Amino acid sequence: MSDFAPATATVAHVCVGRARPVAIAGRRVATAIAKQPVAGRVAVGPLGLAGDEQADLARHGGLSKAVYAYPQAHLAFWQTVRAQARQALWDEPVPPGLFGENLLLAGLREQDLWIGDRLAGPDATFVVSEPRTPCFKFEAAMGFAQAGRLMADSGFCGAYLAVLHPGSVAEGDVLRLKPGPREVNLRELFRARMGRG
Numbered sequence: 001m002s003d004f005a006p007a008t009a010t011v012a013h014v015c016v017g018r019a020r021p022v023a024i025a026g027r028r029v030a031t032a033i034a035k036q037p038v039a040g041r042v043a044v045g046p047l048g049l050a051g052d053e054q055a056d057l058a059r060h061g062g063l064s065k066a067v068y069a070y071p072q073a074h075l076a077f078w079q080t081v082r083a084q085a086r087q088a089l090w091d092e093p094v095p096p097g098l099f100g101e102n103l104l105l106a107g108l109r110e111q112d113l114w115i116g117d118r119l120a121g122p123d124a125t126f127v128v129s130e131p132r133t134p135c136f137k138f139e140a141a142m143g144f145a146q147a148g149r150l151m152a153d154s155g156f157c158g159a160y161l162a163v164l165h166p167g168s169v170a171e172g173d174v175l176r177l178k179p180g181p182r183e184v185n186l187r188e189l190f191r192a193r194m195g196r197g
Contacts, residue, residue, distance in 0.1 A: 009107040009119065011170065012096070012105065014171055015036055016038055035101065039171070041170040048067050048102065056137075064160065064162050065160040066161065067102045067162075068159075069103040069119075070105065071156070074154075075094045081147075081150055082094070087144055098141060100141070109187075110131070114128065115180065115186065116128065117180045118164060118178040119178075120176045123168045124166060126161035131157040134151040155187050
């Protein structure tokens with residue numbers, strides 16, 4: 001973390017979603033990528049947020065990937081590329097939950113986070129566990145086939161979080177960054193996994 005990296009993030013939105021069947025590339029698959037923002041405090045357990053599901057537990061969910069956090073700072077980029085791909089209007093904001101994120105965070109980005117860092121909120125504590133890698137469901141949600149490559153090229157992957165201390169989370173909560181061992185940076189790990197290192 002640089003000397004100028006923020007020490008906190010603010011929860012801009014809390015989003016949850018249930019798995020549902022959708023048609024992607026001519027086949028029917030279950031997905032819970034389309035999350036919706038919710039109001040009020042949401043219970044956080046070891047496997048994630050109350051009211052939230054993951055359809056593919058081999059790739060999402062479980063103890064180490066219980067919650068997916070995404071930086072709000074990247075929304076302007078995705079708004080532009082979605083408009084270029086004719087999937088949205090130029091002035092149409094990216095809706096919260098589109099990436100499948102549970103927490104949309106203002107104030108921290110991938111390069112500020114290291115595996116093992118803690119994000120301590122007023123009533124729950126999370127641990128940065130690994131980067132998210134794009135899949136065909138992400139591309140389907142975004143509406144164009146190059147979305148996965150753009151995530152890989154940009155490094156705008158977001159972070160999977162394990163739940164260290166269950167509790168609750170709500171829009172407006174401040175999450176304080178407590179550094180872990182600082183051996184593996186989240187963005188660098190993502191770029192290595194995507195062959196961009």
